[in-house]
Amino acid sequence: MKGHLIPLLMVTAVAPVLVACAREGELAVRPGSPVAAPLETRADNGAGFRPAFEGQTRAPAANSGVKLDVQVVASGLDNPWAVELLPDGRFLISERPGNLRIIGADGRKSEPIAGVPPVYAAGQGGMLDVALDPQFATNRTIYWSYSEPRQGGNGTALARGVLVEDGALRVENVQVIFRQMPTFESNLHFGSRIVFAPDGTLFLALGERSMPQARVQSQDLDSHFGKVVRLNPDGSVPADNPFTGRGDAKPEIWSYGHRNIQSAALDSATGKLWTIEHGPRGGDELNLPRAGHNYGWPVISYGINYSGEKIGEGITAKEGMEQPVYYWDPVIAPSGMIVYRGQLFPQWDGSIFVGGLASMKLVRLQMEGERVVGEEWLLQERNMRVRDVQQGPDGAIYVVADGPNSTLLRLRPAASGGD
Secondary structure, three states: OOOOOOOOOOOEEEOOEEEEOOOOOOEEEEOOOEEEOEOOOOOOOOOOOOOOOOOOEOOEEOOOOOOEEEEEEEEEEOOEEEEEEOOOOOEEEEEOOOEEEEEOOOOOEOOOOEOOOOOOOOOOOOEEEEEEOOOHHHHOEEEEEEEEEEOOEEEEEEEEEEEEEOOOEEEEEEEEEEEOOOOEOOOOOOOOOEEEOOOOOEEEEOOOOOOHHHHHHHHOOOOOOOEEEEEOOOOOOOOOOOOOOOOOOOOOEEEEOOOEEEEEEEOOOOOOEEEEEEOOEOOEEEEOOOOOOEOOOOOEOOOEOOOOOEOOOOEOOOOOOOOOOEEEOOOOOEEEEEEOOOOOOHHHOOOEEEEEOOOOEEEEEEEEOOEEEEEEEEOHHHOOOEEEEEEOOOOOEEEEEOOOOEEEEEEEEOOOOOO
């Protein structure tokens, strides 16, 4: 099956250039400068909030002119949440109701992999992300995050095990190496994504469980809610974590003040970790989490409550709290992401791709260093919620659609002269 992108025209207009006023987030105006019109034209949700610097939101259309050959790799997936490519060309898929499966290159689905711990599959909970150990080719170890049922509630957990295929597909030597604490009763905002770093450590992105009494713990260093944590592969704490040795902080914490991160990826060219978190009504955020830094939730936000009330202190900036690199208002509902590094799509090298759930599209961010300079919307004609995005070893892009009876798609450049 083939699909094509509808080119987005770059439109220019004479308009003021917005210049950051560092402390307050107020904007100065330099009249008479040409700027490109933003791709997003809907009214914002954020009660008149203003960006802190030029280009922080509503980037101009970035028309790459790339036409796509869209192929269905597999169909009939049950609410898939994540995909990981195996070295032999097959796919490891998580399905939110509680399954891990292997999808063959021919699209055939395995039976559920046996041996995984029980999963709390309700609301936004279930089987979540999946990742391969960097040494998978020799140790066959896989990692997965999931919402864990517990006495008194539930919470995000991270497990690992050895994938065995000797006629009975299963994981052995299963260990739960991390549990988000405290245990809490909620079926919302579990996060989560698993990202391995070049030094062998791993990052796990976590949600803040959504409820008012839980979300405030994003600012509490003695809670895992609303955090990015950094672990050794066995679940132990790296000695150089920013809060190691502090009696008032959990040593796993890398960064804090996050809402609900369902997108995280490492840039293989720079080694930097990027995350994207769901905002409330408005205010989805692209961040570059740094050790020990506070990203503001729920004190500051570019979004508002669905009731219309302002979040936290009703402000978008505060000393000691980081600004997002970029934000969306209205939201795209982000899930899954990659920093593309490949030559199959040379025009896209260095771009960030993120899945849109409510927005039902694949979003490409054109980057210059650590700044967004353009935005492109792809796959809109398919009307599907995009749950995860991965890059294959040949540079192809794989996209997982959300929902029952869903698909895994492969994106390649369309053949020249194709229809």
